[in-house]
């Protein structure tokens with residue numbers, strides 16, 4: 001059984017298990033001009049020009065400085081400012097980027113999420129000058145009727161104009177597009193994909209719409225899954241996207257991500273999928289740390305409790321609300337949800353993350369997981385190959401892409417005990 005070789009078996013893979021800091025930093029900006037009908041992310045409709053977003057962004061900047069002063073960002077290579085709508089911050093976004101670029105010496109990539117309605121020429125020029133290298137623009141569709149159904153605030157003409165301007169600015173540009181949405185047909189999906197690429201973007205992310213509980217869309221459609229969002233339609237649209245983007249010379253490197261060239265793949269997301277440590281700041285933001293990284297963050301966040309025995313990975317989620325952060329919360333005053341993973345659970349999670357990638361499971365990961373998980377590992381992988389979820393190089397097949405949740409569930413079950421220890425701190 002093989003995986004993609006990346007050097008001596010397990011060496012590079014196991015090194016990341018002992019990282020003392022974060023390889024990536026994520027900053028969450030939870031403000032939007034209006035809540036979209038389908039959205040259940042941590043984001044709130046906020047009047048433009050309000051004081052809270054600016055104070056919040058300054059407070060997050062101070063937290064970045066604190067984390068850097070404790071050495072947590074010494075090995076950080078990528079940053080991602082997501083939301084919500086970071087571009088709603090206007091000049092405050094450029095200021096936050098300057099803090100990050102000033103405090104993270106080894107930064108290779110800095111992505112900002114943007115929405116067309118707040119990506120003005122002034123914001124674009126400022127973020128580029130501040131050190132942003134990549135923009136991920138929430139376009140979703142290039143058909144007005146579909147955008148209206150989603151409750152998006154922009155129309156297709158504004159989206160085209162802003163994507164063109166972003167591409168002309170010289171930044172790497174990605175478009176988020178959504179399929180299996182109301183009023184979408186195979187023809188309108190084809191048109192959206194084709195137009196997005198013709199605007200000059202080098203990266204496209206494609207997601208089937210999920211109808212989430214408690215959203216305006218869920219209330220509108222009721223309990224039945226509407227025909228435009230059925231599992232068959234979702235699969236059909238994802239297959240259509242793959243064929244069409246492939247035809248434009250884009251390669252799929254992850255279940256939902258396509259790039260025009262290897263250099264245009266999203267380095268930040270690859271940190272997540274490779275099971276490398278990251279730090280998330282801002283309300284609702286998640287971090288993933290090794291046991292060593294946790295000991296380091298305890299120095300700056302003493303409100304976190306001691307590391308329970310037998311834990312090799314910790315997931316943190318910031319529970320503090322936006323207003324508390326805007327009031328100047330320091331890292332030591334944040335509330336967190338902590339989730340602790342054993343070595344087996346961390347290995348199973350790495351397999352799940354690795355199975356999202358087109359390159360197949362890393363050779364180092366395969367050796368490491370086999371050593372941790374024992375016989376069950378080879379048996380499960382053999383079965384997943386036999387059932388057509390993985391191919392000979394342990395990469396997902398078309399079935400593996402389309403039925404990802406089944407594949408990931410089987411890999412997670414390798415943990416044995418799938419119940420993780422969770423506690424609240426601060």
Ligand code: SF4
Nearest residue numbers: 032035036039043084
């Ligand atoms: S812009 Fe994005 S984060 Fe904001 S409400 Fe819409 S989907 Fe949610």
